[in-house]
Each structure stands twice: as structure tokens, then as C-alpha cells.
Amino acid sequence: xxxxxxxxxxxxxxxxxxxxxxxxxxLIIGMLWTTMFPMPDFSHAIAKAFLIFSxxxxxxxxxxxxxxxAVSFSLLLIGSLxxxxxxxxxxxxxxxxxMGAYKIDARKIIKTYLLIVLLIMILAFFxxxxxxIPNLQYVRPGSGIVRNSFGIIYPTDFAAHVLFAYxxxxxxxxxxxxxxxxxxxVLLVAFLxxxxxxxxxxxxxxxxxxxxxxxxxxxxxxxxxxxxxxPFSTLLAFLVTYALTIFYNAKNGFLHLLDNVLSGRLHLGKxxxxxxxxxxxxxxxxxxxxxxxxxxxxxxxFVDSSYLKFAFVFGLIFILFxxxxxxxxxxxxxKRQDYYTLAVIVVISINSMIAHHLIEPYYNIFAILFLANFxxxxxxxxxxxxxxxxxxxxx
Numbered sequence: 001x002x003x004x005x006x007x008x009x010x011x012x013x014x015x016x017x018x019x020x021x022x023x024x025x026x027l028i029i030g031m032l033w034t035t036m037f038p039m040p041d042f043s044h045a046i047a048k049a050f051l052i053f054s055x056x057x058x059x060x061x062x063x064x065x066x067x068x069x070a071v072s073f074s075l076l077l078i079g080s081l082x083x084x085x086x087x088x089x090x091x092x093x094x095x096x097x098x099m100g101a102y103k104i105d106a107r108k109i110i111k112t113y114l115l116i117v118l119l120i121m122i123l124a125f126f127x128x129x130x131x132x133i134p135n136l137q138y139v140r141p142g143s144g145i146v147r148n149s150f151g152i153i154y155p156t157d158f159a160a161h162v163l164f165a166y167x168x169x170x171x172x173x174x175x176x177x178x179x180x181x182x183x184x185x186v187l188l189v190a191f192l193x194x195x196x197x198x199x200x201x202x203x204x205x206x207x208x209x210x211x212x213x214x215x216x217x218x219x220x221x222x223x224x225x226x227x228x229x230x231p232f233s234t235l236l237a238f239l240v241t242y243a244l245t246i247f248y249n250a251k252n253g254f255l256h257l258l259d260n261v262l263s264g265r266l267h268l269g270k271x272x273x274x275x276x277x278x279x280x281x282x283x284x285x286x287x288x289x290x291x292x293x294x295x296x297x298x299x300x301x302f303v304d305s306s307y308l309k310f311a312f313v314f315g316l317i318f319i320l321f322x323x324x325x326x327x328x329x330x331x332x333x334x335k336r337q338d339y340y341t342l343a344v345i346v347v348i349s350i351n352s353m354i355a356h357h358l359i360e361p362y363y364n365i366f367a368i369l370f371l372a373n374f375x376x377x378x379x380x381x382x383x384x385x386x387x388x389x390x391x392x393x394x395x
Contacts, residue, residue: 018057019100054100124151159198231330282315306358
């Protein structure tokens with residue numbers, strides 16, 4: 001089967017071309033939905049329709065290895081069962097993007113993500129400043145602090161875009177320009193606290209700076225030893241989130257204080273578990289949260305934690321499988337001495353304990369990169385070992 005096509009004198013892999021034909025419109029539409037620009041409801045269907053190209057790209061891959069088959073089959077099966085239980089195709093869409101990204105250079109995908117996300121963020125920011133779309137401003141009760149969303153649907157969603165855009169930019173370029181990205185990161189932390197009062201994203205962004213500095217300047221065995229527990233960050237974050245939520249009791253002084261610090265998230269999570277329970281393949285729940293309007297929500301019930309929210313809507317089986325994928329990817333990163341990718345996984349894992357963007361590619365692009373090509377991050381001896389493993393697993 002033909003693997004390349006000529007375009008303006010260049011040879012382009014057909015599977016790569018088909019993937020980006022799906023990914024680019026899907027990302028643009030998804031990203032626009034996080035802004036205050038008006039979007040028609042049918043655009044969701046258009047975005048998902050483009051994913052047929054991502055599925056088609058699979059048949060132009062040179063090889064399918066065992067990892068690809070296991071991940072793809074499992075996600076498609078889980079996604080189909082979620083669809084039957086809830087009529088939601090979100091997991092199937094995620095599976096198609098993950099399959100399409102197989103063997104494609106992760107840098108190309110991340111650079112495309114950064115180009116689209118940053119352009120739309122800049123457009124939304126300046127549009128909100130000149131009144132084309134609203135800059136929603138919320139006042140935090142008690143302190144009176146004004147929180148700006150700058151053209152995005154909510155201040156924390158704006159902050160999440162800033163966090164992830166910085167995280168993936170630094171992921172690609174921090175090694176060469178550590179002080180530039182450290183300084184930029186500190187400025188962004190200050191900006192998020194001053195103008196959006198987005199504490200979670202400011203803290204995790206600062207954590208990313210510290211981890212990248214540690215990797216950049218701590219070398220050899222010391223770095224490897226410091227990273228030993230990092231592969232289990234997603235699993236630990238998942239378990240801690242559930243333990244704190246399930247055992248939450250307002251009469252417990254520590255848990256009550258922690259719940260106040262987390263703006264009532266433990267209480268909301270515990271109430272949702274008691275009301276809805278956790279189903280294997282999800283359920284239809286109408287979550288009411290803030291966003292798109294400064295009007296107060298009368299029956300607020302939104303569950304922010306990714307580990308909880310996606311367990312409710314897509315089921316416990318899905319979230320367990322996703323946590324497993326992230327953990328296995330992190331273990332592989334440690335073996336490859338790929339500490340930058342490992343740091344990104346740690347930051348995402350911690351942020352997802354409180355925020356709900358874990359599997360949304362227009363925030364967290366790593367959600368679709370489990371099967372992508374990360375060879376640019378591997379040290380030479382790790383590349384040789386990986387090539388040897390892949391040569392035995394092709395089918």
C-alpha cells in the first residue's frame with residue numbers, strides 16, 4: 001500500500017496527512033467552544049465527523065504493534081459500551097485521535113496544538129479587551145477579588161489554557177532556554193494570581209518550572225533516583241482524590257478545612273457519589289456549573305476533579321484504564337530516561353485532582369499521545385532498546 005503522497009514537491013506520509021486533516025478542525029472547534037465566541041451546536045457533530053480521517057489513517061500505518069492493538073481495541077470497546085449506556089461518543093472520539101497519532105512525531109502534534117491554541121487565545125483575549133466578546137468578571141465572595149476570564153468561558157478555564165500552553169511550550173524548548181522559560185513562567189504565575197485568582201493553575205505552573213529546572217541542572221544518577229516515584233503520580237493522585245472524597249466528613253476538622261481551601265470540592269464530590277454512584281460505563285448526569293455567564297447558578301453540582309467527573313460520565317472502567325495508560329507511559333519514560341515527559345505527566349496528574357481537563361485535547365494534548373513517537377526525547381541507548389523491542393512486536 002502506498003505510504004507517501006507528493007505535495008508541492010514534498011513527500012508526506014499519508015497516515016500523517018489524514019491524521020492532521022482530522023486533528024486540526026477538531027482542535028479548532030473544540031478550542032473555540034472554550035471561548036465566548038458564539039458557536040452553533042452542530043459544530044460538535046462537524047468536529048467529530050472529521051475524525052473519520054483519523055480512523056482512515058490507521059490503515060496507512062506501516063506496522064501495527066501489540067501496544068497499538070491492545071490500546072486501540074480496549075478504548076474502542078470501552079467507548080462503545082459507554083455510548084450504549086449514555087449515547088455519548090466522547091471516548092470513541094478520544095480513541096480515534098489516539099489511534100491516528102500512532103507513530104507520528106509528538107513534536108509535530110504539540111507544535112500544531114500550540115499554534116492553534118495560542119492564536120485562538122490571543123484572538124479571544126484582545127477581542128474581550130475591545131468588547132467584541134465579553135471579558136467575564138467574577139467577584140470572589142469574602143475577599144472581593146475580581147477574577148477575569150479574558151474571553152474564555154471562565155477564569156479557571158483561561159488559567160488552564162495558560163498552564164497547558166506554557167507546559168507544552170516549555171516541554172519542547174526549556175532545555176535550550178531554561179532561564180527564559182523560568183522567567184516567563186514566573187510572570188505567568190503572577191499574572192494568573194493577580195488577574196484571575198486561579199490558584200490551582202498558578203501552583204501547578206510553578207511546580208512545572210521547578211521540575212523542569214531540576215531536570216535541566218540535576219544530571220545522572222541523582223536525577224534518576226529523584227524520579228523513582230514519579231511514574232506512580234497518576235495512580236497516587238487518583239487514589240488520594242477518591243480517598244479524600246469518599247471519607248469526607250464536615251465534622252472532621254482537617255477535612256473541613258481542606259474542603260474550604262478547595263472551594264467545597266470534597267463536599268460536592270461526596271454528594272455526587274452518594275446521589276449517583278459510580279457505574280461501570282457511565283451515566284447521563286446534568287452538571288450545572290459556572291461559565292459563559294456571571295449569573296449565579298442556583299443548583300450548582302459541578303464536579304471539577306477529572307478522576308471523579310469522568311468516572312461519573314464515562315464510567316469507572318474508563319477512568320481506571322486511562323489512569324493505567326498514564327502510569328504505563330510514565331514507567332516507560334523513566335526507563336527511557338525521558339524525564340521531561342515524566343515531569344509533564346506529574347504536573348497533569350496533580351492538576352487533574354482538582355481540574356477537569358485531563359482528557360480534553362484542546363487543554364491537555366498529552367491525552368492523545370500515548371501511541372505517538374517520542375523518540376526525540378530518548379537518550380541513545382534507550383532508542384536502541386526500544387527499537388529492539390518494537391522489532392519483535394510488529395504484526
